[in-house]
Structures are given as C-alpha cells and as structure tokens.
Amino acid sequence: MYEWVKALHIISVIAWMAGMLYLPRLFVYHCSAPAGSAQSETFKTMERRLLRAIINPAMIATWVFGLWLVWLGGWAFATWFEIKLVLVIAMSGVHGMLSRYVRDFAADQNRHSEKFYRIINEVPTILMIAIVLLAVIKPL
C-alpha cells in the first residue's frame, strides 16, 4: 500500500514540476508577443490549458498523496519532513503567483519584464532540488 501511494505521489510531482518549470518559460516568450497579436492569443491558450489541465490537478494530487504518506508513515514530526513542508508551501505560493500572471496575461495586463520571468523560472528549480534531497537523503 505505502509503495503504491509513494509511486502515485512521485507521478503527481513529475506532472506538477513539468508545468511549474515550463509555465514561466512561456511567459518569457509571451513578453515579446504584442498584445492582441495572434501569437499572444496562442500563448494565452497554452498558458490557460497548462495551468488548468496539468498544474492545478497535479498540485492537488501531490498534496493528497504526500499527506497520505505522512499519515501512513508517521512522518509528521520528522525534521526533514518539517523543512520539506515549509519548502513545499513556498512552492505552492509560487504556483499561486504563476496563476496570477496567467490571469494578467489573459487580460493583456502583464506587469513584468522578460528578465523578471527568467529569474522566476529558477525559483521552482531551486525549491525542487532542495525538496528531493530532503525527501530522499533525509539528512536531518
């Protein structure tokens, strides 16, 4: 049972991270498409579908299977897990910011530069590396 839930957790994590790493990259390209152009409308569709069809459901599944593992494995008070929890909450916060940017672009009201999105693109990567090291190595 535990191994099955863990496999489903990892599958969900892969889908969530694929979207979290790709969406800010779409924003970088979207910045150079003039508002109202056909290219900009295509980016809007790609961003909306990626968020609704992949990133949102994958985040929910990651949380459900992750919390299920905490329950089954009694990990709630393990130090590695508590640090991981803080980082996963930060990842969910970045997710919330990205959804906000999708809404801004959809309304042709982007407020940030291409450089800003390039920097934002690195945040989920750094969080992901730290989270995987904590979950696999459990150094604490």
Ligand code: HEM
């Ligand atoms: C959303 C909240 C999350 C919770 C509550 C959670 C909780 C857990 C728990 C309790 C385990 C079991 C550890 C074990 O059996 O050794 C686990 C495994 C794992 N988690 Fe998460 N997790 C979450 C999100 C994430 C995220 C965002 C990532 C990656 C970016 C991630 C990556 C992993 C990996 C790679 C494992 C497998 C570790 C192993 O088998 O050695 N988790 N998670």
